[in-house]
């Protein structure tokens with residue numbers, strides 16, 4: 001897709017991959033709207049980048065998603081790109097009764113939100129000459145790490161939904177991308193790290209971004225990045241490797 005002159009809504013733009021996309025697309029001459037739950041973070045980002053539009057939104061809440069979509073469409077009718085990026089990663093032990101509120105929050109954030117937001121923008125995008133929906137899945141969509149089974153299942157669902165969405169939009173100009181990151185060094189899972197400054201490992205965000213932007217520019221609609229390629233291509237064979245500990 002063209003990477004300039006778009007109006008782009010990125011969910012979860014307050015850190016990590018979403019913030020990196022926001023800064024990159026801004027530098028390429030796009031109008032960028034980001035959302036997240038952390039008001040202070042959004043204010044800091046708006047202070048640093050005056051042109052980035054920010055909205056507080058909890059994408060796990062249906063009413064927040066509806067308000068966000070109608071606010072964006074009425075204030076930024078040129079909106080033509082949605083990046084479904086906001087994500088939550090939790091550990092879940094399936095051998096004991098689970099806390100359903102936790103499970104639902106992970107499913108609502110990672111699956112229900114992209115489904116609902118996509119459906120709220122699809123008709124608006126279908127009337128555009130150029131538009132795109134970019135779903136951020138994961139290498140874990142193809143090979144689960146067993147200590148975060150719900151997270152991995154939500155990402156497998158995003159892969160499946162992306163295939164169906166691409167089919168449903170095939171007679172429109174809307175391009176449907178899936179970017180599957182490998183482990184990337186962001187704040188993901190930082191709530192379970194005692195030292196918040198500690199890195200969770202993974203590839204540097206800048207390296208991930210370069211490969212992901214290349215996929216977007218060259219219309220590589222299914223884009224597993226770096227290590228995630230292995231998981232995508234060699235699913236079953238990777239399971240023992242991924243779960244070797």
Ligand SMILES: NC(=O)c1ccc[n+]([C@@H]2O[C@H](COP(=O)([O-])OP(=O)(O)OC[C@H]3O[C@@H](n4cnc5c(N)ncnc54)[C@H](OP(=O)(O)O)[C@@H]3O)[C@@H](O)[C@H]2O)c1
Nearest residue numbers: 012014016017036037038058059086087183184186187188
């Ligand atoms: N980093 C990795 O290793 C990796 C690997 C594969 C896939 N991914 C995927 O990449 C995406 C971005 O994650 P990241 O690595 O950049 O992690 P991150 O630094 O923790 O960023 C997550 C973003 O999602 C937002 N978010 C979470 N829950 C939200 C909610 N209910 N409503 C609105 N925003 C919400 C957060 O904003 P607030 O906290 O301000 O709400 C934050 O901006 C996720 O979908 C993740 O699953 C990451």
